[in-house]
Amino acid sequence: MKILVCMKQVPQKDAPLKLNETGTWIREDVSYEVNEPDAYALEEALRQKEKHGGEVVVITSGPARAQQVLREALAKGADRAIHLEDNAFVGLDAFNTARAFAAAIKDDQFDLIFTGLQSDDYGYAQTGVVLAELLGWPHATIIMQIEKNESGIRVKRELEAGYFQFVDMPLPAVLTIQSGINKLRYATLIGIKQAKNKPLRKVALAEVQSAVSANLQKIERLYVPQKTKNTEFLEGPAGEVAKKLAEKLRNEVRVL
Amino acid sequence: MADTILVVVEQREGKLNRVSWETLTAGQALAAEMGWMLEAAVVGSGVAGFANEIAGKKVSKVYAIESAKLEPYTPDAFVAALKQFLVSHPAKLVLMPHTYQVRDFVPKLATAMGRTAISDCIGYKKEGEKLVFTRQMFQGKLAADVSFTSDAPWFVTFQNGAYRGDKVEAGASAAPVETVNVDIADGVIRNKPHEVFKEAKQAVDLTQAEIIVAVGRGIKEQKNIEIAKQLAEALGGELAASRPICDSGWLPMDRQIGSSGQTVAPKLYLALGISGAIQHIVGMKGARTIIAVNKDSEAPIFEIADYAVVGNLFDIVPPLIEEVKKVKAGS
Numbered sequence: 001m002k003i004l005v006c007m008k009q010v011p012q013k014d015a016p017l018k019l020n021e022t023g024t025w026i027r028e029d030v031s032y033e034v035n036e037p038d039a040y041a042l043e044e045a046l047r048q049k050e051k052h053g054g055e056v057v058v059i060t061s062g063p064a065r066a067q068q069v070l071r072e073a074l075a076k077g078a079d080r081a082i083h084l085e086d087n088a089f090v091g092l093d094a095f096n097t098a099r100a101f102a103a104a105i106k107d108d109q110f111d112l113i114f115t116g117l118q119s120d121d122y123g124y125a126q127t128g129v130v131l132a133e134l135l136g137w138p139h140a141t142i143i144m145q146i147e148k149n150e151s152g153i154r155v156k157r158e159l160e161a162g163y164f165q166f167v168d169m170p171l172p173a174v175l176t177i178q179s180g181i182n183k184l185r186y187a188t189l190i191g192i193k194q195a196k197n198k199p200l201r202k203v204a205l206a207e208v209q210s211a212v213s214a215n216l217q218k219i220e221r222l223y224v225p226q227k228t229k230n231t232e233f234l235e236g237p238a239g240e241v242a243k244k245l246a247e248k249l250r251n252e253v254r255v256l
Numbered sequence: 257m258a259d260t261i262l263v264v265v266e267q268r269e270g271k272l273n274r275v276s277w278e279t280l281t282a283g284q285a286l287a288a289e290m291g292w293m294l295e296a297a298v299v300g301s302g303v304a305g306f307a308n309e310i311a312g313k314k315v316s317k318v319y320a321i322e323s324a325k326l327e328p329y330t331p332d333a334f335v336a337a338l339k340q341f342l343v344s345h346p347a348k349l350v351l352m353p354h355t356y357q358v359r360d361f362v363p364k365l366a367t368a369m370g371r372t373a374i375s376d377c378i379g380y381k382k383e384g385e386k387l388v389f390t391r392q393m394f395q396g397k398l399a400a401d402v403s404f405t406s407d408a409p410w411f412v413t414f415q416n417g418a419y420r421g422d423k424v425e426a427g428a429s430a431a432p433v434e435t436v437n438v439d440i441a442d443g444v445i446r447n448k449p450h451e452v453f454k455e456a457k458q459a460v461d462l463t464q465a466e467i468i469v470a471v472g473r474g475i476k477e478q479k480n481i482e483i484a485k486q487l488a489e490a491l492g493g494e495l496a497a498s499r500p501i502c503d504s505g506w507l508p509m510d511r512q513i514g515s516s517g518q519t520v521a522p523k524l525y526l527a528l529g530i531s532g533a534i535q536h537i538v539g540m541k542g543a544r545t546i547i548a549v550n551k552d553s554e555a556p557i558f559e560i561a562d563y564a565v566v567g568n569l570f571d572i573v574p575p576l577i578e579e580v581k582k583v584k585a586g587s
Contacts, residue, residue, distance in 0.1 A: 139364070
């Protein structure tokens with residue numbers, strides 16, 4: 001099977017975020033990491049390839065820094081990478097990101113496209129499903145298991161509150177992958193070495209410009225959310241804080 | 257003519273999803289503020305009963321969008337049905353709850369119509385003539401006001417708990433209900449869904465627990481879960497976790513709190529090393545008192561905490577266990 005994995009670089013989970021001067025995005029000087037569900041999507045693609053043969057291709061969009069995500073994926077076993085490299089890609093909405101991806105892969109023929117179920121930055125949970133519609137492919141979201149069969153694949157969808165559902169679907173298809181579908185592997189030293197010689201195609205904005213339009217939605221402003229609760233911060237040495245907490249539990253929360 | 261807001265409610269397995277009422281409350285608020293008309297629709301096969309239920313609320317009209325092919329749910333059929341409906345019944349704004357089902361088909365529906373969806377919103381603001389929708393970004397660390405720069409219909413989904421379902425206004429009289437039969441051609445539906453099932457009998461019913469001690473990534477290693485367990489035992493509560501802990505297999509899945517796990521509202525929720533991603537918060541924000549311990553002073557969990565401790569949980573928890581034991585012994 002030939003599988004494309006869409007990956008995104010996002011700010012590290014604990015990274016303190018600062019707003020830019022116009023208050024429309026964060027300042028770029030933070031540490032980045034791979035979007036966690038995308039790491040599971042890559043792992044699943046590698047496992048499918050190990051079972052059924054084929055090729056795993058990874059794609060991302062963003063400035064030069066985003067290449068790190070692709071390098072890591074190649075080190076873990078992806079065969080080649082596509083980097084839509086431009087700062088402008090950071091501000092694209094899901095509709096246009098999907099259109100840019102569709103344009104960049106038009107000469108490839110994939111059986112499956114994986115994305116993480118959502119990104120840790122925007123959190124729209126849309127790009128994969130939009131891409132499926134643009135390609136005219138069926139899709140399924142929040143996937144916890146994938147089995148190949150004669151007519152296509154059988155996937156396990158996670159529903160709310162602990163429910164699941166199996167779905168049979170034909171190929172090609174787009175799947176959005178849930179965190180925890182598998183156990184992530186680490187890159188090996190040999191893998192990291194080999195990654196340096198694996199093909200990484202750079203796609204400039206100009207190459208896909210005709211496929212994208214003005215954004216259909218706009219972030220007017222980004223801000224630190226106003227607190228709705230009166231939070232009491234307990235400070236001091238650990239022992240003292242513990243004492244204060246126990247008092248609160250007894251006198252205010254009344255559970256002791 | 258006034259613009260129309262259409263609320264698409266969600267039904268599944270013969271039940272109206274509770275969050276549908278929340279979205280209807282949001283729709284009523286928007287209709288009042290914008291001077292727009294509010295209509296509702298329910299999509300499925302044999303859904304007239306749900307339409308009648310909605311018609312008792314303050315809405316102008318309710319549509320039952322019907323086809324035998326809409327049961328069971330598939331994204332292909334739902335998009336075909338709603339696209340057909342929206343072409344013949346234009347709406348300015350289409351509102352839905354941000355459920356797993358809606359997430360599954362709304363981006364496809366918007367794309368099929370050359371439009372976009374602002375997903376997982378927690379509110380809206382009218383700024384002059386402009387309508388902006390507020391949504392959380394960066395796992396809740398920041399919020400954004402987002403506007404549409406494209407033509408109607410505008411698709412918006414609201415987060416679970418963003419509005420109060422019990423605040424939905426009843427109508428003075430029952431709204432008219434119209435059945436709209438949609439035609440879904442053979443071959444449109446490509447996915448073949450099987451029955452919905454539960455993995456295993458849920459061993460732990462956290463929804464009944466009065467005290468919950470929950471651990472997140474900050475616990476670092478599986479062996480460290482022991483101190484959280486000791487604290488839970490000292491307090492007489494249950495141990496729970498955020499998703500990454502269960503994904504790692506450190507605690508069983510039936511101890512997971514959040515959108516993919518259990519939704520709880522205990523007297524006390526003590527969050528240890530939980531940053532407070534949206535998916536976790538929707539599962540516990542109903543707790544009466546929330547105490548959070550986290551190293552990161554900017555962790556979103558502090559936004560909803562009643563008592564906050566910025567610090568290392570490994571420093572705080574052991575003395576806390578002792579203090580709790582002391583108080584209990586003395587009482």
